[in-house]
Amino acid sequence: LATALVPLGVAGAALWAQAEGIGLLQQFALPSWLTVLIAWLLLDAAIYGQHRLMHRFGWLWRWHRVHHTDTELDASSALRFHPGELLLSVAYKMAVVVLLGAPPLAVLLFEALLAFAALFNHANWALRPKADRWLRHLLVTPDMHRVHHSTVRDETDSNFGNVLSVWDRLFRSYRDAPRDGQLAMRIGQDEDREPQAQRLRALLMQPLRRDARM
Numbered sequence: 090l091a092t093a094l095v096p097l098g099v100a101g102a103a104l105w106a107q108a109e110g111i112g113l114l115q116q117f118a119l120p121s122w123l124t125v126l127i128a129w130l131l132l133d134a135a136i137y138g139q140h141r142l143m144h145r146f147g148w149l150w151r152w153h154r155v156h157h158t159d160t161e162l163d164a165s166s167a168l169r170f171h172p173g174e175l176l177l178s179v180a181y182k183m184a185v186v187v188l189l190g191a192p193p194l195a196v197l198l199f200e201a202l203l204a205f206a207a208l209f210n211h212a213n214w215a216l217r218p219k220a221d222r223w224l225r226h227l228l229v230t231p232d233m234h235r236v237h238h239s240t241v242r243d244e245t246d247s248n249f250g251n252v253l254s255v256w257d258r259l260f261r262s263y264r265d266a267p268r269d270g271q272l273a274m275r276i277g278q279d280e281d282r283e284p285q286a287q288r289l290r291a292l293l294m295q296p297l298r299r300d301a302r303m
């Protein structure tokens with residue numbers, strides 16, 4: 090339910106910014122397709138930034154850690170977020186959309202593509218190496234994003250991108266592959282591997298708990 094409500098909140102912010110004529114992109118008389126494209130690119134960059142912040146600060150990591158607790162990565166991992174993180178995320182995205190003056194169409198396209206990309210890049214799917222390398226020039230692939238779900242800290246703190254792979258390359262957080270290889274790498278969090286740690290109640294209570302990296 091929370092996942093479905095996020096796009097509505099963000100689209101609402103875009104409609105409001107458009108009606109009020111506020112935000113950076115509303116100040117220029119650019120063709121509408123160009124405004125949509127620029128807004129879409131900047132939104133993807135902003136989400137990359139948000140993801141880095143979730144890893145950078147302990148109080149944010151505690152919410153985001155729930156997403157990283159999954160020990161088996163597949164498309165369902167794309168839906169495993171603490172509702173608190175989704176609330177933080179919707180507030181952040183609404184602020185970005187208003188600051189940018191992102192058109193509602195750009196926001197809807199962005200949210201739809203983001204949801205699809207999340208299912209794709211969390212998928213338990215081994216693309217052919219050639220196809221993976223080719224796609225990775227532009228997009229985040231499952232093999233690329235899997236590195237981010239490693240139990241090894243410096244691997245977890247890499248490959249933050251969601252749709253485009255360019256932000257990780259540009260801001261030097263790109264990592265080609267996990268040290269132990271795609272098949273042998275450990276996924277999840279070392280301290281949350283027991284079945285009790287995977288129960289709904291334990292996951293919801295997780296933000297109350299500190300961990301070794303804070």
Ligand SMILES: [Zn+2]
Pocket residue numbers: 140144153157237
């Ligand atoms: Zn993460």
